[in-house]
Amino acid sequence: MSAYTPEKTVNYENLVKHAFLEKYEANPIEDPLVVKISAYFPPLSSWPKSRKGVLTSGMLIPVIKKPDVDNLQKIVLDALNQLAYKDDSQVFSILCVKYYSETPRVEVVIDKYSGYF
Numbered sequence: 001m002s003a004y005t006p007e008k009t010v011n012y013e014n015l016v017k018h019a020f021l022e023k024y025e026a027n028p029i030e031d032p033l034v035v036k037i038s039a040y041f042p043p044l045s046s047w048p049k050s051r052k053g054v055l056t057s058g059m060l061i062p063v064i065k066k067p068d069v070d071n072l073q074k075i076v077l078d079a080l081n082q083l084a085y086k087d088d089s090q091v092f093s094i095l096c097v098k099y100y101s102e103t104p105r106v107e108v109v110i111d112k113y114s115g116y117f
Contacts, residue, residue, distance in 0.1 A: 009075060016079035016106075026083045032113035033085060034093045037076050039063075040101035055102050063098035072096055076108055084110055 041063050043052050054061065073096045077088035085091075092113065 012075055013079040016076055017083060020080060020083050024084070028082055028084065028086045029090075029112065030086050031090065033091045034111045034113055035077070035091050035095070036107075036109040037073060037094070037096040038107045039072055039096070039098045040103060040105050040107075041098065042104045043100045043102070052102075055100060061100045063100055069096040069098060072098070072106075076106065080108070080110075 043055060073094060077091060077094075081088055
């Protein structure tokens with residue numbers, strides 16, 4: 001039995017890989033890791049201007065719609081396998097947040113475990 005990965009997922013994983021390789025060389029680390037994923041989504045078109053203005057003030061408004069954080073984590077972690085780390089099983093702690101922003105993006109911070117949290 002083989003696993004099927006939807007084309008949309010494969011395309012996004014490739015985008016993550018490409019973005020990583022534009023900035024870093026593939027040099028997978030083998031240490032335990034702590035990861036933070038911050039995803040920023042565009043404001044909804046139905047929002048009034050006053051609500052969109054809150055974003056320019058720097059206030060963070062959480063996203064409570066799809067994609068689910070577990071799916072977001074999985075796609076980012078899977079994409080970085082063999083590039084940033086040997087395997088995503090090395091990640092022992094993860095924080096994943098979703099916010100609205102005028103500048104949609106995903107930021108990923110990967111730190112080696114330093115012996116304390």
